Amino acid sequence: MEKIDLKTYWDKVYIKKDVEELGWYEENPEQSLQLIEKCLLENNAHILNVGTGASTLIDRLLGLGYNNVTATDISSTSMEKLKSRLGDEQSKKVQWIVDNLAQPVELLNIDNVDLWHDRAVLHFLTSESDQNTYFNLLKNTVKPKGYVIIASFNMDGAISCSGLPVFRHDVGSLSSKLGDEFTLLNNFDYTYTMPSGDTRAYVYALYRRK
Numbered sequence: 117m118e119k120i121d122l123k124t125y126w127d128k129v130y131i132k133k134d135v136e137e138l139g140w141y142e143e144n145p146e147q148s149l150q151l152i153e154k155c156l157l158e159n160n161a162h163i164l165n166v167g168t169g170a171s172t173l174i175d176r177l178l179g180l181g182y183n184n185v186t187a188t189d190i191s192s193t194s195m196e197k198l199k200s201r202l203g204d205e206q207s208k209k210v211q212w213i214v215d216n217l218a219q220p221v222e223l224l225n226i227d228n229v230d231l232w233h234d235r236a237v238l239h240f241l242t243s244e245s246d247q248n249t250y251f252n253l254l255k256n257t258v259k260p261k262g263y264v265i266i267a268s269f270n271m272d273g274a275i276s277c278s279g280l281p282v283f284r285h286d287v288g289s290l291s292s293k294l295g296d297e298f299t300l301l302n303n304f305d306y307t308y309t310m311p312s313g314d315t316r317a318y319v320y321a322l323y324r325r326k
């Protein structure tokens with residue numbers, strides 16, 4: 117595949133469609149919330165949501181009273197859409213970072229994170245080197261006793277998304293990338309129904325750092 121400018125690519129994805137039409141839109145991010153509930157986090161826990169896009173998870177976290185949320189994505193357009201949905205007052209409660217998880221710059225300054233949450237971004241990192249960068253970042257960022265939630269296309273999932281190839285995962289591949297320092301607390305497969313009616317098979321996994 118020809119080298120593409122990923123930021124421009126994803127900005128265009130978000131310019132072309134309304135958020136509710138996107139193939140990963142969730143009105144209610146129920147599976148993520150179910151796992152977040154298990155973490156029993158304080159309201160001021162630092163939650164880092166990677167590959168946020170325009171996800172309704174941010175609205176829901178603020179609604180639940182979490183006041184230390186960082187949203188990051190390669191696409192500034194996606195997060196502008198999210199900010200405009202939230203409105204000024206709510207947006208100001210969130211820390212916003214535009215960065216590439218495969219070539220992080222600003223994200224390297226983040227540490228002491230209580231929860232790393234990723235729905236549907238890891239699977240876009242298809243090379244071993246990009247995946248290693250992602251997991252090294254995660255390990256530099258999440259504090260001891262902190263939590264990690266990853267939701268990725270599973271082995272029955274699609275081989276591409278939004279015109280890009282994906283690398284599918286299962287609990288075994290996630291656990292092996294995280295290593296012995298992270299204990300698997302919960303995992304399940306989930307079939308997501310897209311706005312088009314098509315389905316996508318996901319694996320959800322919750323880990324805790326020792």
Ligand SMILES: C[S@@+](CC[C@H](N)C(=O)[O-])C[C@H]1O[C@@H](n2cnc3c(N)ncnc32)[C@H](O)[C@@H]1O
Binds near residue numbers: 167189240
């Ligand atoms: C399928 S969407 C999922 C968005 C959101 N997590 C959700 O559940 O609605 C994938 C998101 O990952 C972002 N993304 C893709 N590659 C990325 C990268 N290398 N670094 C950071 N974000 C990336 C895209 O801009 C997009 O918002």
